[in-house]
Amino acid sequence: MESRTIHPFLEDKTLLITGATGFLAKLLVEKILRVQPNVKKLYLLIRASDNNSAKERFTHEVVRSELFNVIKEKMGTVNLYSLVQEKVFVISGDVSYENMGITNSELREKMHKEIDIIINSAATTNFYERYDTAMNVNVVGAMNVLTFAKCCTKLKMLLHVSTAYVCGKATGVLSEKPFVMCETINENSYLDMDVERSVLANKLKELEALNATPKEVTKAMKELGIQRAKLHGWQNTYSFTKAMGEMVLGHLKENLQLVIIRPTIITSTFKEPFPGWIEGVRTVDSFIVAYGKGVLKFYYGDPNSKLDVIPGDMVVNSILAAAIVHENQYSQEVVIYHISSSSRDPLKNADIMYFTFQYFTKNPWVNKDGKPIKVRAPLRPFSSKASFHKHVSTHYLPLLKMLKFVNLVSCHFFDKTYRNMKRKIYTAIRLSELYEPYVFFYGSFDDVNTEKLRLAMKKINMDEVLNFDPRCIKWEDYLMNTHIPGVVKYLF
Secondary structure: OOOOOOOHHHOOOEEEEEOOOOHHHHHHHHHHHHHOOOOOEEEEEEOOOOHHHHHHHHHHHHHOOHHHHHHHHHHOHHHHHHHHHHHEEEEEOOOOOHHHHOOOHHHHHHHHHHOOEEEEOOOOOOOOOOHHHHHHHHHHHHHHHHHHHHOOOOOOEEEEEOOHHHHOOOEEEEOOOOOOOOOOOOOOOOOOHHHHHHHHHHHHHHHHHOOOOHHHHHHHHHHHHHHHHHHOOOOOHHHHHHHHHHHHHHHHOOOOOEEEEEEOEEEOOOOOOOOOOOOOOOHHHHHHHHHHOOOOOEEEOOOOOEOOEEEHHHHHHHHHHHHHHHHHOOOOOOEEEEEOOOOOOOOEHHHHHHHHHHHHHHOOEEOOOOOEEOOOOOOEEEOOHHHHHHHHHHHOHHHHHHHHHHHHHOOOOOHHHHHHHHHHHHHHHHHHHHOHHHHOOEEEEOOHHHHHHHHHHHHOOOOOOOOOOHHHOOHHHHHHHHHHHHHHHHHO
């Protein structure tokens, strides 16, 4: 497979990738350089104070990371750095700002003349993000990328990375269809972008008038994001603002070709450049880590609901496949691709919890003192909020209160024990609040468009180089031998 290259489409093409130090973008840059070194140019937009700082950040966080070890072995370190110097152009910028924060007008004009494809992977993926931050990056940022894209005279397409969970807490088969402007999940509300920005601005003015501390402002902004999301039918600020980002892109794109990739929960690499590489704690990993460390023994969720996960390298392969197909298949309509597993190779919450138990039984987590943490049973599920809160209030809160009192009268002799128990309780509660939409998910993502994309790759003999078919994943093997070991190795 290493001897084969990506379809000639990417040869002599210039790409702009935003959010270039993010998990997916790193995988994308590595894949392109490894299998298609004949790409003409990669413009990478990175948040930094200036271009030199952006280049330093790219070198330290991307090229020198373990992710690039395979390509270093294949090409040699010297040749890799020569290739990067020749093909990669790192630019300081921020999608939140006009012109994506690129202040050099000559550079902008040069990019406008050269760029063939824009891949927008810049995003804040924090579920409980400040509303102003999420709005600036996921909504305004998307608009700024689109505005820049319209100035690119050679542009074939704007490929935008979103999330499949813009669907909210929907059930049944969820089709690959775009949003229309002002659409909401809650039929009793009306989503007006101007109103949302006005609510946000007014709240910030109110906080300023109250002389609120930075901590108070952050808390208020986070709470406002959740409030506005739930008002319109979404569960968290992330999925709400990503949905709004899709809406503004679809509404304002005019004749520009827009392709939207909607991955589900992204996990560690399946095969490329090597199995198990991951960066940043993701939805399912929070449970894995907390359980392995002995912090979490129960969770709020339905063990029989689907947990839709997809490896990061498969998402990257789907992005490149979409770029290849749409270079010659212009579509006036917005094209959506669900990159998911629930309709082809479903995984249940109970499966992943059991495999996690099996893994840590055989490979216990070692604490800071060098002692193994024993797990005695899989995470215990509670399928209703009432049963979950009853379990916490009956078995943990009284003991916590008692321990707090004993700790006080003993001059904080039990301080460590008290903090550990408090952390365990609040970790369980926090995870239940954040991830409820994902552990009570009863839909399946239709992937008719994505299946057509897979077939298109097969026709041009690219289905192995760009594999994104979840049917080839054996979940027990992947989780036990690839993903969980990767989480333990790379995240901790």
